[in-house]
Amino acid sequence: MNIxxxxxxxxxxxxxxxxxxxxxxxxxxxxGDMLREAKASGTEMGKKVAAIMxxxxxxxxxxxxxxxxxxxxxxxxxxxxxxxxxxxxxxxDALGALLEKHxxxxxxxxxxxxxxxxxxxxxxxxxxxxxxxxxxxxxDDNEESLKIRLMEYYxxxxxxxxxxxxxxxxxxxxxxxxxxxxxxxxAEVLGA
Numbered sequence: 001m002n003i004x005x006x007x008x009x010x011x012x013x014x015x016x017x018x019x020x021x022x023x024x025x026x027x028x029x030x031x032g033d034m035l036r037e038a039k040a041s042g043t044e045m046g047k048k049v050a051a052i053m054x055x056x057x058x059x060x061x062x063x064x065x066x067x068x069x070x071x072x073x074x075x076x077x078x079x080x081x082x083x084x085x086x087x088x089x090x091x092x093d094a095l096g097a098l099l100e101k102h103x104x105x106x107x108x109x110x111x112x113x114x115x116x117x118x119x120x121x122x123x124x125x126x127x128x129x130x131x132x133x134x135x136x137x138x139x140d141d142n143e144e145s146l147k148i149r150l151m152e153y154y155x156x157x158x159x160x161x162x163x164x165x166x167x168x169x170x171x172x173x174x175x176x177x178x179x180x181x182x183x184x185x186x187a188e189v190l191g192a
Contacts, residue, residue, distance in 0.1 A: 001026070001079035001190065002104055004086070006160060007112030009149045010123045011175040012182060016112070017081045019183050025078035027071070031085045034067045035059060045070075065094050072102045079107070087157050092164075109164040110186055112175030119176070120146050 001024075005013040017028045038049040045066060052059050064085060071080070086092040099106055120143055127141035140149065164170040173185035 004082040004109045011112040027077040030083045114175040
């Protein structure tokens with residue numbers, strides 16, 4: 001089973017992906033992780049990625065698709081969770097074509113829907129608690145940065161919600177429930 005997790009920064013996609021990996025043996029394909037892995041690998045593709053990232057530039061869709069294709073050609077486990085990809089409509093088309101080429105399908109697009117004000121409050125609150133406890137906090141877990149990250153997400157990624165809805169693949173869950181509640185809703189969507 002191959003799925004995409006959609007949702008704004010801080011909605012808990014990483015947490016839910018980890019649960020799916022643990023329970024269903026799925027493989028999480030996080031673009032950030034794949035790029036870091038490629039950069040460290042020393043392969044031809046890795047050298048290309050390293051040069052682009054070291055120059056502070058954005059890696060092209062073509063490279064990201066190439067990295068995903070490498071993963072699709074390896075062990076497919078219990079299927080893939082696409083996390084942080086696709087972010088744009090051209091990427092969604094490219095992913096669809098790639099899956100088709102490998103005889104795979106996209107089984108569901110799970111949108112973790114949240115109320116932005118509640119989300120910002122929750123993340124800022126969590127960061128505050130972590131600071132008090134002397135734990136590390138992401139530098140961008142403050143209200144200003146979060147609003148900028150949310151704006152970027154909505155500008156680039158929200159068209160995907162309509163795109164996958166029109167294809168009949170979109171399923172929404174309440175991203176503001178407890179970890180267990182969200183997990184149960186996702187399991188229901190995926191036909192636990």
